[in-house]
Amino acid sequence: MYKKERFKKGFTLIETLVAIGLFILGIQATVMVFSKTMKNKAYSLEMGKSSFVVSRSMGDLTQYMRRARQSDDGSYPIVSANDNDLVLYSDYDKDGKTERLHIYLTDGRVYMGIRRPSESFPPSYASGDETTIELARQIVNTATDPMFSYYNKDYPEDVINNPVDTPADTSEIRLIKIFLKINIDPNRAPDNIQQETFVELRNLNDYDRIH
Template structure:
């Protein structure tokens, strides 16, 4: 006697197909989200690196300007004024033999350099205000408790009680300047701030110590 063989369904039922499709869709969504988050993180890191490089290069320029501070072409003291986020001094910033008045300041998250050349005729004079202004760095997130500039007298580091000197500083006492900047392309992520700091000795002011 022959036995009838029943066909066994090997395919998915409609319900199983829908469940599998839903799982696949959720998996794809999760993959896309992870990929997007990874790419966003990489883009953030890349932009932070670029911003940090620009700030580092600008700080190198500022170090040179401040280190070479000297008497103006009309004989004025090398430093005009020194505040927490604003420094005015005389220096040959472009090495052309002319002593310009430089105005270095932090405003609205950007570092600027204002330049004023002396008059072309004798006696040499400097007009008020900045003749030209250049943007040196941006995406700076210093706060009121993190000033761009700090100033130190000739007794530092032995005298830590009177250093840094109070700002606005007595310019005749300044011998060393600290530059401090915090960088972040997204101020809402303070934990990711990149900090850059350097100290600059004003070489020509050592001559004042020997003379006076």
């Protein structure tokens, strides 16, 4: 009797090429997933950093605005109040002198312009900002998301007339909301981080009693 010769079945050329192709596709998919994961982590990290900077800047602004007071030349504490532009007087650096602060949002960045009073007597304030500092960037507020909203003394009982229309009557303002939306990539709108805070202008109550 003849024994049947047994052959080990191997891969054909086509099967080998298919296997290699699948292996390469698997590697590419793994690389893409890894790359996307790393990009998401980097995005989240940068968003976290930007959010922290904005949060710190909002904290500083809150303190500056809370200390709003009559200027050194006797002018009312608030000069003008618009959606993305606020001018008021405050001793922001606690040097005993009242500076004029111009806080505004433009081109995705928040700035604060500063004008110090003159050294002459009586003191006066020149027009325009003397110095300007950047407080925050990567801001993506839209026309329907103003940086500032203003409320009168009747809020929160009166929600019909609050927030007040802008440009606001500065004599009516008693509370200001600061609202900012942050995103390092404006194309990823759903991922916006929102921060807001309310600032009570306490010194205006004293101003009302005196005047």
